[in-house]
Amino acid sequence: MVTMTLASLLGGLAPGVLDTGTLISPGEARRLAAEHGLIPVVLGTKSEVLDVGSKARFHTQAMRIGLRVQHRTCTVQGCTVPAAWCHAHHKTPWALSRRTSLADGTLVCGPHHRKIHHPAYTTTYDPGGTTHLTRTRR
Numbered sequence: 001m002v003t004m005t006l007a008s009l010l011g012g013l014a015p016g017v018l019d020t021g022t023l024i025s026p027g028e029a030r031r032l033a034a035e036h037g038l039i040p041v042v043l044g045t046k047s048e049v050l051d052v053g054s055k056a057r058f059h060t061q062a063m064r065i066g067l068r069v070q071h072r073t074c075t076v077q078g079c080t081v082p083a084a085w086c087h088a089h090h091k092t093p094w095a096l097s098r099r100t101s102l103a104d105g106t107l108v109c110g111p112h113h114r115k116i117h118h119p120a121y122t123t124t125y126d127p128g129g130t131t132h133l134t135r136t137r138r
């Protein structure tokens with residue numbers, strides 16, 4: 001379990017907190033949410049649970065197969081990691097769209113997936129299916 005603010009989930013810089021009490025970077029917390037799904041829990045000012053969301057989101061097996069057919073490798077420009085070793089990624093953050101679809105999905109390797117969810121990088125997707133990562137902060 002990871003606790004983080006909504007602002008941090010959407011790209012902010014506050015760390016996530018594991019249920020062991022260990023702090024993790026906001027990028028790592030976002031990557032975990034993207035790979036393993038999330039169930040939103042709303043906390044009050046004294047950390048009391050006010051609401052628990054109902055649905056985690058994942059790409060279905062059929063969507064993952066569809067992505068592998070569309071993309072033979074990681075979609076980041078120049079990357080040759082085979083599709084079989086890649087993660088399905090939501091181009092529109094699930095926290096914003098609340099939807100999972102083949103059209104909004106892409107494949108990225110583990111190292112590039114970590115960069116996509118790192119606040120120092122900006123990600124763009126071109127219509128041809130290529131993902132572009134640009135370091136925009138230190």
Ligand SMILES: [Zn+2]
Nearest residue numbers: 074079109112
């Ligand atoms: Zn890659």
